[in-house]
Amino acid sequence: MSPAVADSTPDPRPRDVSEVLRPLAPPPASSVATSPRAVADGDGIETARSARPIAPGISLTSYDRLESDKWLRVDALSVDLGGSGVQADYLSSGKVADRRAVSELAARHDPGPGRRTVAAINADFFDINQTGAPQGPGIKDGKVTHSPAAGANRAVGIGPGNAGRVLQLYFDGTLTLPSGTHPLTAYNAANVPAGGVGAYTAAWGTADRALTVDAATPVAEVLVRDGKVTEVASRPGSGPIAPDTTVLVGREAGAGVLAALRPGDPVALEYRPRTDNGPVPRTAVGGRELLVVDGTPQNHDGEGNNTAAPRTAVGFSKDGRAMQVITVDGRQADSGGVTLTELGLMMKQAGAHSALNLDGGGSSTLVAREPGNDALQVENSPSDGSERTVPNGLALTAPDGSGRLRGFWVESRTPAGNAPTADPVKGGHPERVFPGLTRRLTAAGYDETYGPAAGTPHWRTVRTSVGRVDDHGVFRAGHSGTTEVRAERADAHGSTRLTVLDDLARIEPTTRRVGLAEANATGTFGILGFDAQGNSAPVEPADAELAYDHTLFDIRDDGRGSFTVRSLTGSGAGQITVTVDGVTTVLAVSVGLAEHAVSGFDDAAAWTFSQARASGSVAATPEGQSGTGLELTYDFTQSTATRAAYANPPTTIPVPGQPQSFTLWIKGDGKGAWPTLHLKDAAGSDQLLRGPYVTWTGWRQVTFAVPPGAATPLSVFRFYLAETVAAKQYTGKIVIDGLSAQVPPTVDLPAQPRTADPLIDPAAETEARDWQFAVMSDAQFVARDPDSAIVAQARRTLREIKAARPDFLVVNGDLVDEGSPADLAFARRVLTEELGDELPWYYVPGNHEVMGGKIDNFIAEFGPAHRVFDHRGTRFLTLDTSSLSLRGGGFAQIKEVRAQLDAAAKDPGVSSVMLVEHVPPRDPTVQKGSQLSDRKEAALIEQWLAEFRRTTGKGAGLIGSHVGVFHADHVDGVPYLINGNSGKAPAGPVNEGGFTGWSLVGVDTVSRSEQQTARLRPWEGLPDWVSVQTRAHVDGLTLDAPAALPPGRSGAVGATVTQGARRIPVAFPLSADWTGSPNLFIGAPEDARHRHVASFDPRTGRLTALRPGTVTLAVTVAGVTSRTEVRVAEEGVGAAA
Known part of the structure; x- marks a missing residue:
């Protein structure tokens, strides 16, 4: 494999679940409530927390945690059932087998006179694939709603006296017939027990009653009206039941009892709920596993349901007067869910003396209101991507208030979770504004119960030099700084804090191309602003001036901080020029997609095979998806490093237009190889379009998305399969056919000016700093070829570094290619031969130091994979990202980062902190394929460094590599360097950092006075403490x-x-x-x-x-x-x- 394509084999695949991420550090809300800290298993780190009141006696706390094995996102209600007037009601549509979203159920719930529904959760497990009815017991206003399935008797109950408890609920029923008394074994239940008889009323709903007896024989159904039999049938019916009618359904022996009845026979039913101890509650919903018993969390290890999943749980204090409700998101990139054992620990920490697990998975839902608003919003992130419909839940209701204004709930009109953002995760920063621009605020009036109250506020700012706010809640920023914005009327008030950044330096749309698939489709884009220090904030639509063809598109403010775009003609394309305070950007809109055939593989016989650490072949086959196809045979058993099997066309295949995606038919072999469509863009750079693992057999059409911003025209360079996991050893064969491109109408965009980040300085500036150190990375040589051109380049780099006389060298990963003991020993030999004892060096592992395996070989040769050391006032933290994530290098190193930042903040001998990791938080190229795979980890590191700089005034920075280009930028005032390749060919065009070389970093000690100035004026990006001279190999x-x-x-x-x-x-x-x-x-x-x-x-x-x-x-x-x-x-x- 030549150096020019050595980096096209893939790194370990990032997670492919959708990322619906809560902002990592939500802006503080007004009137924030507090609640105890909660933990899953005690070894994690809390990364975000917000809280708000729901009603007197109810508060909502939302927090994120990073655990050793996953992220967690938790929403918790703390409820006072004793004396606050809060009640817990049974929640349903009124029909047992009718499923609705929790938000819809809560919106329609009748809380009773003088009360309001303020929050709700899902409740019982249910018959999800058939009737939809709950499987546990149900009590509403002290009366049975439905009976439980056999063994499903656990429940949470509230009342009488409004105290809550975990209990067992049973159903006792008697059926009196002419033949005598018989057990009534079910009432509006999902299933009639074997040999039993169930009763169904109008409250059952419309679910097919045949589903309640499955395939049992014999079965019978009897209709009873006014205590008399009106009809006897040999099979259960369906549809609604009349209000004055009871339907009896029997199976096996129960069917025989009913079959003996005749029209006119008298029938009497008696039934009641029964508890294992104490009175029947006013409200009860079913659950399953006991989480906390008598104050002791229960251990569910080894049980079938004890896997990490989304969860809903309810618990109570010892006296039952305090109720704890928790939902934990799961099956998502930023929240992996919890086991039952972990959930029990969380409930105990939340204060529960007893607790029960309710239905989880996609059912887990929590809705609650905001102060001043009766509408309930979904607070958690349901794992199905939207609310699952469920049959029942628990509603929390509170007394109506006086309606007299007591306060204002103040927030930005642009929700943080949906705001245009530059962050690695969803969620922007509407709490920031640029000088001269605006932020539209809202103020919802609330009364003493946090319910809605009328009242128009008077707006003012505490620091008028920072900005002023008009009578409509529009804040106009003045000078940089932070101010409190207050809404007031008489004694009622509320506030939020806004920060005015430095001057607007540039703007970017959230997408460069808005693609409308068809005439009636709509698209969305927002505008994001940046200052010179890399601080970002969403731009209000009112501050943006749009220039576009009004005959083609209709563009409007969406009311949430962005724009919606609608086509007026059903076809065509055009540009939108956006100007904000004299700063301009351009984006494109296109309508419709055309299918362009790229290759039918009729020339498959002319394609050739190549490989990386594998063997195989390509051949034409008449068994394509439509005619001739290309058969790719491969053997991935010959190495534990990353293996790849390439199918190369006779010449690159040009693709016209600006494709948004490609589709390819793949006849899978089920082995799990990773397919890639390898393109070349207009700059000659590689664009690697990854597909899903080939875990299927037979034909499937796979879509390969083109990254936005890829320089067109594109051409197809090759197709390949790869395996990155060392333990996976297999052979296989696939067939590919029908490669097509989906191409919108062409619209050219002007070249975007590159932002020259001030971190990159001339040699004179860098050498004028107090001291210097060097960084090299990404040579990727192997021991079996010690005289290769890549080894020569690495040696050349080391000689140049030694001649520059830095204090030390950091080798930031991928010095070797395959991470074998021989490679690593050879790396030591090269370092020793070129540097001797004159220049100290530190070796940070990259992904090629492990190459899909473990870090053990590296540690055996070079020692710890992550280190902490101080040099002349700078604390260095070198991190192990060889798995393409921080947590993959051990959770201990993440905790160490937090601990070292805290220690450095207090240590007067430390004036700056520099993190060094091979894989950077962000990949600046359009492909975004060479960055931390866990985007929430990336956001966390960026947040921690920005917070450290802002609160201490000390320097903070990060050095990454891995991308294959040199690059620098600032994020929230913190400088980030990406060091390019020292040996292998660059991965980007020459005008975008695509050259080989190394970096010399100059560092100053940050004085006490400089730290103080930086703390007082954080928007200026101070302190000025580091410079980088990028040193290309100059021929x-x-x-x-x-x-x-x-x-x-x-x-x-x-x-x-x-x-x-x-x-x-x-x-x-x-x-x-x-x-x-x-x-x-x-x-x-x-x-x-x-x-x-x-x-x-x-x-x-x-x-x-x-x-x-x-x-x-x-x-x-x-x-x-x-x-x-x-x-x-x-x-x-x-x-x-």
Whole structure:
């Protein structure tokens, strides 16, 4: 495998579940309530928490935790049942077998005179595949709603006296017939017990009663009206039951009892609920497993339902006066769910003396109101992606209030969870605003019960210099800073805090292309702003000026901080130019998709096979999905490193237009290999479109999505299968056919200007810092080829680093390719031979140091996979991301990061913290395939570093690699460096950091006064403590400038680094030092002095002639310098025009 394509084999696959993520750090709400901390098993870290009152006696707390094996997202209700007036009601539609969403059930619930429904949860397990009826007992207002299935007697009950408890509920029934008395074994139940008789009333609903007896024989049904039999049938009926009618359904022996009846026979029914201890409750719903008994959490290890899943649980204090309700999200990327054992621990920590598990999975739902609003909103994230319909639940009701205004619930009109964002997870920052822009706020008035209350607020800000707010709640930002925004009327008040960032530097749409699949489809986009320090905030639609063809599209404010787009013509495409405070961006809208055939594989015989650590073949087969197909045979048993089998077309296949996706028919073999459609974009960069694991057999059409922003036109380079897991060893064969592209109407977008991040500095700036260290990564050599070009490049890098005399070197992963003991031993040999004892070095493992296996080989050769060390006031934390995640390197290292940040904040000897990890939080390329696979981990690290910088005033930064390009940016004031490759070929175009080399990092000690200034003015991105000189391998350097210019004219200047066959423009992110003769000013021409003949501005690349004379301009890259002379003279005096 050649170095040019060495990196196209995939890393371990990230999780493929949908990411519906709660904002990691929601802005504080007004009038926040508090509640005790909750834990799953005690070893985790709480990462976010918010709370709010629901009603007197009810509060809602929502929090996120990172545990050693998963993320958890939890919503918890704390309910006072003693004296607050809160009641718990049985919740249903009124029909036992009728399923509705919890939010719909709660909205329709009758809480009784003078009361309101303020929260609700799902309750019992139910007959999900047949009748839909609950399987446990049910009591409403002290009366039986339905009887439980055999053995399903556990329940949570409330009352009499409003105290709650966990209990056993039974059903006792008697049927009196002409033949005598017989047991009535069921009442509106999901199933009639074997040999029994069940009674069904109008409250049953419309579910087919035949489902209650399954396939039993014989069966019988009797209709009873006014105590007399009116009809006898040999099979159960369906449809609604008349209000004055009772239907008896019998099976086996019970059917025989009913079959003996005749019309006119008298029938009498008696039934009642019975408890294992104490009076019958007013309200009860069924559940299953006991979670806490007499204050002791129960251990369910080894039981069938003790897997991690979404959960709903209810518990009570010892006296029953306090009720605890918990829902835990599960089966999602950011919340893995909990076992029953873990749930019991959580309920105990929440204060439960007794607790019961209710229905979980996709059923788990919690709805609650906000202060000042009667509408109930879903608080958790149901695992089905939306609310599952359920038959029953528990409703919490509270007394009506006076309606007199007591306070305001103040929040942004743009919900944080849906706000345009640049964060790795869903959820933006509407609590931030840019100077001169606005944020629309709402103030919901509430009374003493937190119910709605009328009243128009008077708005004001505490710090008017930061911003002012008008009578409509529109805050207009002034100067940078933070202020409280208050809504007031008489004694009622509420508030929220808004932060005004630094000046708006750039804007971006949430998507560059809005694709409308058809004429009546709608699309959405938002606008996100950034300041120079990488702080972001959503831009209000009212602050954005849109220019577009109004005959093609209708674009409107969606009322939630974004725009909706609708086609007016049903076809076509166009641009939308967005301008905010003089800053502009452009996005495209297209309507409709056309199917373009890319390859029918009629030329399959001309395709060729290649491999990485595998063997196999390709061949044409007449058994394609439609005609000829391509058969790919592979053997993945020859290595434990990542293996790949490639099918290569005779030449790359061009694809016209701007495809949004590709489809390919794959006849699977069920082995689980990972398919990739490998494209080349217009810049020559690899675009690897990953598909689902081939776990199926037979034909299936697979869709490969094209990443937004991929440079078109695209071409198909090859298709391949890969296996990344060392333990998976197998052979197989698939067939592919019918490759097509889905292409919208073409609309070209202007090139987006690249933002030159100030972290990248010239050598002069970097070397002027107090001290320096070097970073190299991604050589990817193997011991079996010690004289390869990649090894030579690695050695060259090490020699350059040694010559620069940094304090030490950090090797940030992927120095080797396959992670074998031989590779790692060879890596030590190369480091030792090139650096000797003169330059200390630290080796941080990357994914190629393990190559799908374990970290053990690396640890045996180089010691701990993650380290902490201090150097001249900077604390370094090197982390193990060899599994493409932080938690994969051990949960202990995440806890260590938190502990070390806390310690560094307090340690006067530490003035900055630098995290070093091979896999960065973000991949700046359009593909986004080389970043931490757990996006919530990425968000957590970014949050922790930003918080550390903001609260301490000390420096914070992160160095990553892995992407295959050099890049730098700031996120919330924290600098992030991505170090490029030192050996293998780059993964991006030359003008986007696609060159080989290394980085020299310059560091300053941050003084106490600088820390104080940074704390006081966090929006300025202080402290200024670190610079990076990116050092490309320079084989040649050319400087192009006009030979002559007349005064007053300017000309373009450019420089190019030669690196093998690559030609790299000298521009961000490549560091360069521009110098000149004393009469040449380096900077903007308006800042030049009278003695200067000309000026050169490196930011614009323009040289401006000022007055006659000759100047010398020089550029230096990685120690190599190129010079040229420019003559300034009037035209006609030897000057070029």
